[in-house]
Amino acid sequence: MGAATTGDAVNAQGNPEVCARILAMLDEAGVAYRATDHGIVTSSEAAAELRGTDLKIGGKSLLLKADDGFHVVAFSAATRMKSRLFRRAIGSRRLRFATPEELAQLTGLVPGCVPPFGRPILPFTLHADRALVENDHIAFTPGVRTRSIVMESAAWARLAKPQLGDFTEPA
Numbered sequence: 001m002g003a004a005t006t007g008d009a010v011n012a013q014g015n016p017e018v019c020a021r022i023l024a025m026l027d028e029a030g031v032a033y034r035a036t037d038h039g040i041v042t043s044s045e046a047a048a049e050l051r052g053t054d055l056k057i058g059g060k061s062l063l064l065k066a067d068d069g070f071h072v073v074a075f076s077a078a079t080r081m082k083s084r085l086f087r088r089a090i091g092s093r094r095l096r097f098a099t100p101e102e103l104a105q106l107t108g109l110v111p112g113c114v115p116p117f118g119r120p121i122l123p124f125t126l127h128a129d130r131a132l133v134e135n136d137h138i139a140f141t142p143g144v145r146t147r148s149i150v151m152e153s154a155a156w157a158r159l160a161k162p163q164l165g166d167f168t169e170p171a
Contacts, residue, residue, distance in 0.1 A: 011108070011110075012110060012145075013040070013110075013113075013144050013145050013146055014108075014109055014110055014113035014141070014143050014144035014145050014146075015107065015108035015109050015113075015143045015144065016143070016144055017108065017143075018107065018108065018109065018115065018121060018122070018142070018143030018144075019115075019142045019143040019144045019147060021120075021121055021143075022115055022117060022121055022142040022143060022149070023035070023142065023149075025121070025159060026149075026151070026159070029155075029159055031151060031152075031155045031159065032151065032152070032155070033149050033150065033151035033155075034149070034150045034151070035142075035147060035148070035149055036050075036051060036147065036148045036149075036150070037146060037147050038050050038051075038146060038147070038148065039146065040112075040145045040146060041112075041145075042112070044058045044060055044077035045077075047077075047139070047141070047148065048077065048139070050148070051139050051148050051150060053137070053139045053150060054078075055076075055077050055078045056076050056077070056078035056079075056135060057076070057135045057136070057137045057138055057139050057150075057153075058076065058077030058078070058138075058139050058140070059074050059075075059076070059077070059116040059132060059138045059139060059140035059156075060074065060075055060076070060077045061073065061074045061114040061115060061116045061140065062081070062097060062098075062114060063097070063098040063102070063103050063106070063107070063109075063114055063122075063124070064086075064095055064096065064097060064098065065095070065096050065097070065098055065102070066087070066090055066092035066094065066095050067092040067093055067094055068090075068092065069124075070098060070102075070106065070124050071090065071118075071124055071125050071126075071127055072114065072116070072117070072118050072122055072124045072125070072126045072127070073086060073126075073127045073128075073129075073167075074116035074126065074127070074128040074129070074132055074140075074162065075128065075129035075131070075132055075167070075168045076129065076131050076132045076135065076168065078170070078171055079129065079131060079168035079169060079170055079171055080168060080169055080170070080171045081129070081167060081168050082167055082168060082169055083095050085165075085166065085167035085168075086127070086165070086167040089127070089165040089166075089167055090127070106123070107122055109143060110145070112141070112145055113141045113142075113143055113144055113145045114141075114143075115140055115141060115142045115143050116128065116132075116138070116140050116156070116160060116162070117160050118160070118161075118162070121143075125163060126160055126161070126162045126163065127162060127163045127164075127165060127167075128157070128160075128162035128163070128164055128165075129164075129165065129166065129167055129168045130164045130165065130166050131166075131168060132153070133153055133154075133157050133162070133164060134153070135153050136152065136153060137150055137151065137152055137153055138150070138151060138152075138153045138156045
């Protein structure tokens, strides 16, 4: 799966194997997408400007730890996730961000490059806010901080198969 193991150095740019698996999935499905290579960006706003896209199509993804384990959650970069609503949606009492160490150990990723994919790309359930899927397109980092993908949201949802919910508010 490409996850880092104890003693392995985590690539500061992310996990190229995760990126390759996403691109292979898109290519095998015959899905149209635009891949852009760029320098590291440190905010969703900077990524949107670099890609030439509206902030609202930016797919912000996080690895979260709930009562029953880890979950990937994706939502529009123009919104804010409401932890209370997400906890309620998954029936969890507690919720926290995965630590950078947990993220690296479980996925080989670093903060800022978690892609909006769960199984089979990442070994977790994927949840997406409904507003993200309602956009015409989605833009995201595919596991490396120096590349972006822009594609139709409907094609992404068909491949990623997220569990949809309503757990954000405008930023």
